[in-house]
Amino acid sequence: LIEVAKNTELDSIDVTEAEADVTESEDDVTLSQEDNFVIFTVASEDNDPFQRYVRSLRVFDMEKYLQVLGMNSKWLGGNMEKVGGGYKVNLLREAMEPYKDEKNTITMFTDSYDVIFLADKAEILEKFKKTGARFLISAEPYLWPDMSLESQYPEIKGTKYLCSGLMIGYTDTFWNVLNYKKIANTDDDQLFYTNAYLDAKFREANKIQLDGTSTIFHNLHGAVREIDFGFGAHRITNWEQATMPQVLHGNGPSKITLNMFGNYYPRGFDPTEGDYGKCLACDEQEGRVNVNDTDSLPVVLTTLFINERTPFLDYFINKTFSQDYPPEKWHVRIYNRVWEHADHIQELINYHVVNNPDNKLASVKIFQPKDTAKRKLMEIYEEAMYTCAEVDCGWYFAMDSVITLTDNNVLKDLIYWNKSVITTQLTQPGQYWSNFWGDVTNDGFYKRAPDYFELVKRERLGLWNVAFVNHLVAIRGDVIDSGKLSYRHKTYDDNNYDVGFSYNARKNNVFMFMVNLKKHGHLKKMNNYTTEREHNDLWQIFTNPTDWKLNYIHPSYDIFLTKQMVEFPQPCPDVFHFPLLSKRFAWHIIHELESMPGDVFAESGNNNDQRLAGGYENVPTVDVHFTQINLQQEWLKVLRDYVAPIQRRVFEGYSFNGKALLSFVVKYHENGQRKLVPHHDHSTFTTNTALNRQGIDYEDGGSYFIRQNCLVRDVDIGWTLMHPGRLTHYHEGKEISRGTRYILVSFNDP
């Protein structure tokens, strides 16, 4: 399809011709509308694909012509994956009996679950009349079910084998065809119509034709290549035949392709409008949930799964609890399978729930590794999903710890669409790895859909029927109750519980949607995450830079950098002041160092320092160097990514080379080192970040710049002083009178 779409030459020629046809038909609209029109379909169940079919008729104001046969009754047509379907013929004959003599009535028959309409009555009837046939059946490139009939098929223009999913005819002729022979419910309907068609006398007498050129009908199985999105012409085009089919059938294994086309047509998505296309289907109000009416909001169950070691786990859990949803209608379950995370998770739950006097959640339960570690994932996911029924939930949300949500309206935003299964697009930042697949291979694994890149890069924003979803899956309670969904599957191993889930959904006609209108978050990289340290996330800046920034860069940093400030704050001449690191960073780095075995600060503070290349420190502080805890490379990245841009703003014309040999955390303590004598730093410029609070954690202290006769204290946590190091800013660390003062100092460009 991609290749086809790129071939603009072919495209434009065919589209124009086909368009010309369409325009022509408009003259005859009145004539066509005089005809009576009936559309029959057979559907035993009102499900997602059936609703799509009906919607496609509604778009063209044709729902009024529809008669549904066999709804809510037992399917008697045998197994449709083999031969069968005679039941459809018999139902149709019964339903048509009252019309059988109506020469002016045109009757169409289509399958429903795998069919969409692409044009209106006037166009369909016009095209039909032009064929000269009294009965027209769709064509496909595969011969089925009786291969021995091969030689009897007449040669026609285009595709030559018969497909019984789509047909149209004058009612009296249609009636003749239905009575060609008797057919048992479990006989094959396609063979029935084939026999009628191959009977040359019967065929000619009744003017039966096959629609080999997709004048009206197009069957996708084995005939996807010649179909083009037709975006310029706003209609799917068969570029090989220069036609614009009006009814599209995703027969056999082409259902996923039909789902994809169904995202665009009819009136689904127009990629030619605006920068991100226009989601026309998104504007439809019918069936949506009013999520602004708090009283009518459904009960939800959100289940968090921690299946593997997870960076930024607390962000994941905190962000879940900060979702905007009435707590009385909200149940939470947590399934943790990772021993190393057990205590941490319990602490977080204590904070949000157990020890939280304001907690009003309907219920919260945690399952820790002692209960979960040995269980199969598919069983855990299955149990969690069916808990929805136990708590009478209207919506269920399965959320894996690999996700980072940056928005608090995820629950309501997804419920709003009222789909059976839906997710919001989550992608690894800067990658094409995401939580949905547009297509799958025959065995259910990833296959790139023709529009996958456009969706994953968020170049098309809308609502998408996709072949696979995972990591954040929202499911409507009644769909769970229907028993059509399951994580259990014989073919896939336990790690592929999600592949099994999507397989079952597809097989049972449950549509899975991905919406990417709004960015709710992203996916983390989980590989190689270790848990040997106290705050392992500090080391994640290379693997998960987006999460590192969310957690550890000061929330005002971006605003501060982008703000068109005439002058940067300067508490002292050429000492600049800006927010760099978050409170969380400050707390984590202090706690990391203080919880290391022994006293890491104790080894420092004298002139002879084995940690330095020269072994000698001019003005020694009681400190820990980042090289000692293997954080040096990570810190250099902070300097490059976050400090350098500020430096370029304040010291114009000089560009920091990203080098720093000494970056360290200083600890002043009332019973230890209380101050630092006047000195110059071994740097071109120095950054000095406050890690705790003057006046609360310690008294007095501060940085004093001697030539400028200027003292800076009371620097907020994470805020940073940036000053020239080795020439103009002779300075000292003022004595503290109480408590402990921590600062993070970096000698940049030594």
Ligand SMILES: O=C(O)CCC(=O)C(=O)O
């Ligand atoms: O205590 C202060 O703020 C100054 C620290 C300092 O100058 C240094 O560590 O080199």
Ligand SMILES: [Fe+2]
């Ligand atoms: Fe200094």
